Amino acid sequence: MDRFRVVETTDALISGFHAAVDAVARERRFFTFLEAPPLTKSEEFVRRVLMGGGVHLVAIDSEDQVVGWCDIMRSPREGFRHAGQFGIGVVAPFRGVGLGRRLAELAIESAWERGLERIELVVFASNARAIALYRRLGFEEEGVRRKARKLDGDYDDDLMMALLRKY
């Protein structure tokens, strides 16, 4: 039986987070980038998220390997600090066991606790599985950028979704 833990991302886990992002990016389907940015950028990103009052969680297996993540980056700009950008991923072999959902639910609860009122994301319209999860979490569609991506000859739309804190 597999055992996983969902924890806040510590410095020791950043390289694992980076490797997980890279693995998902290389599937070429889900992200705007096709491989992870340099490790130093990932380190900066995680620290900026956490220092800025956002949320950064990873799911790790029993050997502390990162198999998924969820982050909510709070906007640093005045007038937008109540809003956060949502990101999530689970590496391929560990999909379909509910890890993404656990990560997302925890990150969202944690964001509300930290005073966020709006969580927004952009997802490719072809990513049905992610969209189904976001809808279940209460995200609503706010707009579409048509033919936003053209990759390997195929077009894809960008779907903008957001979740508002209601209570």
Add this chain to the structure above:
Amino acid sequence: MTTIERAAVKDVLSIKEVLRKTWHDTYATLLPRTAIEGITARWHAPELLTEQVQDPDIYFAVARDGDVVAGVISARRQDDAIVVDRLYVPPQFQRCGIGQRLLESSYLAFRGAQRVRLTVVAENSKGVAFYTKQGFRETVRISEDFAGARLENVVMERQLQTPGDVSASKGKSS
């Protein structure tokens, strides 16, 4: 006589009450009261439940005992599996077979699915025992720090019988 029916929009407030009470009953010793209130207010908001009841991709059903909602299930299809997102039977209606009937109604709603998957909190021993009796086996454990408490979620799965494989329901899940 308890009947199982698809949930309707008029049931939403009764459903919300069942979810809220069952959450308090299940998590009272595991999570702070304020955390439970916050979670049930947000995750079981009437607008959200209304949307789910109307969503053609979700099987949302209730057990009715006269005018009273005596149980709730919501489930959906994901690849070859049925994922049961909720199954709640209020304490006074437990041990009457309602949970089993709700669960089995979801198998019929998604014919052709090969497995059923759900998540239960490890400390919810009544829940784990019930699902074990229904043929579910533990596949994954996910632990997390939540609202200042350490919770352990158990993912459980059972196979569904497929034609020509009558032993499947007794089979161990991967």
